Amino acid sequence: xxxxxxxxxxxxxxxxxxxxxxxxxxxxxxxxxxxxxxxxxxxxxxxxxxxxxxxxxxxxxxxxxxxxxxxxxxxxxxxxxxxxxxxxxxxxxxxxxxxxxxxxxxxxxxxxxxxxxxxxxxxxxxxxxxxxxxxxxxxxxxxxxxxxxxxxxxxxxxxxxxxxxxxxxxxxxxxxxxxxxxxxxxxxxxxxxxxxxxxxxxxxxxxxxxxxxx
Numbered sequence: 511x512x513x514x515x516x517x518x519x520x521x522x523x524x525x526x527x528x529x530x531x532x533x534x535x536x537x538x539x540x541x542x543x544x545x546x547x548x549x550x551x552x553x554x555x556x557x558x559x560x561x562x563x564x565x566x567x568x569x570x571x572x573x574x575x576x577x578x579x580x581x582x583x584x585x586x587x588x589x590x591x592x593x594x595x596x597x598x599x600x601x602x603x604x605x606x607x608x609x610x611x612x613x614x615x616x617x618x619x620x621x622x623x624x625x626x627x628x629x630x631x632x633x634x635x636x637x638x639x640x641x642x643x644x645x646x647x648x649x650x651x652x653x654x655x656x657x658x659x660x661x662x663x664x665x666x667x668x669x670x671x672x673x674x675x676x677x678x679x680x681x682x683x684x685x686x687x688x689x690x691x692x693x694x695x696x697x698x699x700x701x702x703x704x705x706x707x708x709x710x711x712x713x714x715x716x717x718x719x720x721x722x723x724x
Contacts, residue, residue, distance in 0.1 A: 512537050512557040516547040517566035517693050523682030536689040539716040564695040569632025571680040574664025576636030579643050584621040616642025623650035627721040629707035630692030633680040651715040667707050675702040689717040
């Protein structure tokens, strides 16, 4: 079934001119067309429509995800947050105290990948050595790329250390490209790094809506 995703502003890629009331038409796991919403609804009157607030952009890339998922523990809410708090746990001494097992790492990684999807992330770099973590990442739908240089400490926020939002883009939105994008509830692209990736309202990977803010 074709689906039209439309937002107040569409940015197709690095250097692309923002398109007011733009839309992306998805068929299966690929982008079939993009352009003004009014034109696409006329051409595809039977497409399902998803309306989003803010800015629709390519999905984001996070570097150093092996550190985020294999050397950081995400407490389970609510069973562990009373004791451990809600912040991620890192540092070898703190992790040793948790007596981490592979199963526990896998559960933590699932929570970690959910946090990444909730920030518009569609791809990560890193080399995963814990099988349960690797399985969690693959099942999440995130694209895994080889390790790459990371300025500063890896962070869940894809905009950390970036001068502008476009530096965090992964890929471009165009016909035939993978249907992999995110939508952020901000007024324009310039506002995104300051307001943060937690303004993400939707993340689509392979044409599937993998995150939707409630």
